[in-house]
Amino acid sequence: MAQQKGTVRRTPLSRERVLSAAVVLADESGVESLSMRKLAQELGVVPMALYKHVANKEELLDGMVDVIVGEIDAAASGEDWKSAVRQRVLAARQILLRHPWARRVIESRTNKSPVVLEYMNAMIGMFRSGGFSVDLTHHVMHAMGSRMWGFTQEVFDDSGSAPEEVPPAVLHMMAEKYPHVMEIAMRADHDNESVVGQGCDDQFEFEFALDLLLDGFERLHEQGWTSRRGTVQR
Structure with a gap:
């Protein structure tokens, strides 16, 4: 059993996953309440992990717009x-x-x-x-x-x-x-x-x-x- 648990791997964090989660959070709670810390909690990572994929909040918002435009x-x-x-x-x-x-x-x-x-x-x-x-x-x-x-x-x-x-x-x-x-x-x-x-x-x-x-x-x-x-x- 312990061996099986050790083989379970968390879904790798990616820019696409970060942006998709941010869009979902904004849909649920409004974009005003969106923060890097809250997004990190949702993804189950530390906030610093997000900065490997988005440099800051503004870049996060830019990416979220890309997700929305991509849905059209x-x-x-x-x-x-x-x-x-x-x-x-x-x-x-x-x-x-x-x-x-x-x-x-x-x-x-x-x-x-x-x-x-x-x-x-x-x-x-x-x-x-x-x-x-x-x-x-x-x-x-x-x-x-x-x-x-x-x-x-x-x-x-x-x-x-x-x-x-x-x-x-x-x-x-x-x-x-x-x-x-x-x-x-x-x-x-x-x-x-x-x-x-x-x-x-x-x-x-x-x-x-x-x-x-x-x-x-x-x-x-x-x-x-x-x-x-x-x-x-x-």
Whole structure:
């Protein structure tokens, strides 16, 4: 029996195992509570063992983003650029819904890893393969912004919590002073279960904005738009 116990070997620690465990911890407890010490405990190792695979917390977060981006379905079965882009973006959104913490981490990253660059390159390639000029594609990517990753940065937080949390007198004052803002912000016809982060970024709103953008890109492409004076090429 002792001999058998001696042959039992612990699963070797690897960068992939470290990153996967970090993603699971962030899913369970939130990325704010993630620490190298807590991650080491989860893996059954001393904290110093982690530094052989990730240099610090920032590199850990970079790697976690790589894991998330790697989960996005890269298959683009659409027959044209528009359906292919739409499919890829909505696939990214499904991953962000699965890992709500990833939005804040993606926004905080300043370095672009090879995994992230490959994703961006593939997205750009969809427009270029669709016949978009480099000029138009440049502006398209700016317009896509965070939507490329499956989320948007919302103006209003109309998740429905305001009426319970804000005193009626304050709401009345706000409505008198900023009537147009309040009539929009107080709308409650959203699916709170599908929100990515804060605000009204539900599935309907996300697809509504995405389709507006794609329709606009298509119109500009067909018109031969150029950024030179923002005109249409004749």
